Amino acid sequence: QAQVVESGGGLVQAGESLRLSCVGDGRTFIEHATGWFRQRTRNEREREYVAAINWKGTTTYYAPSLEGRATISRDNSKNTVYLQIDSLKTEGSGMYYCGIDLSPFRRRVTGTLTSVDFGSWGQGTQVTVSS
Numbered sequence: 698q699a700q701v702v703e704s705g706g707g708l709v710q711a712g713e714s715l716r717l718s719c720v721g722d723g724r725t726f727i728e729h730a731t732g733w734f735r736q737r738t739r740n741e742r743e744r745e746y747v748a749a750i751n752w753k754g755t756t757t758y759y760a761p762s763l764e765g766r767a768t769i770s771r772d773n774s775k776n777t778v779y780l781q782i783d784s785l786k787t788e789g790s791g792m793y794y795c796g797i798d799l800s801p802f803r804r805r806v807t808g809t810l811t812s813v814d815f816g817s818w819g820q821g822t823q824v825t826v827s828s
Contacts, residue, residue: 698816699725699797706822711787717780717822720794725817727773728752730798730806732815733780737791744794748780749806752798757807762788783824792821 705717719731730751734744748769749758757769763782772780778795796815798806 698743699723699729701726701731701795701797701817701819701820703793703795703819706824708825708827709785711717711785711826712780713785713826715785715824716784717782717793717795717824719780719819721776721778721797721817722817723776723787725801726776726797728798728801730803731771731778732796732798732806732810733769733778734796734812734815735789735791737795744812745791746808746811747793749810750796750803751803751806752779756805758808758810760808761777777819782824785827787826790824790826792823794818794821 701721715736732749736744737745747760748771754771766784768781797817
């Protein structure tokens with residue numbers, strides 16, 4: 698089963714941009730969709746589904762909170778999925794996790810997916826947006 702490592706988070710001011718990276722290992726990573734989830738506080742039980750990309754990189758999903766401000770992409774030659782977020786808002790702060798779709802070769806990623814559909818979570822990367 699693929700393992701992932703997230704990076705790219707940091708402390709930024711509102712309006713700035715960040716590019717998060719999710720690096721996976723193994724063939725499983727490139728044969729599965731990848732999703733990004735946000736957990737605003739440790740007390741939150743559910744991770745908010747914010748973006749996803751299918752295994753080929755041909756379909757994407759963005760949560761309404763990110764629509765128009767984010768770009769998810771993947772480079773399977775590098776086993777990496779990126780999430781670029783522009784015009785960051787303070788409510789965008791939180792720990793960002795990437796997860797691997799439990800179903801291989803999913804053609805389309807949509808808003809109906811949830812964290813239950815993903816696994817192999819990394820340790821996350823912290824994004825803090827100051828006003």
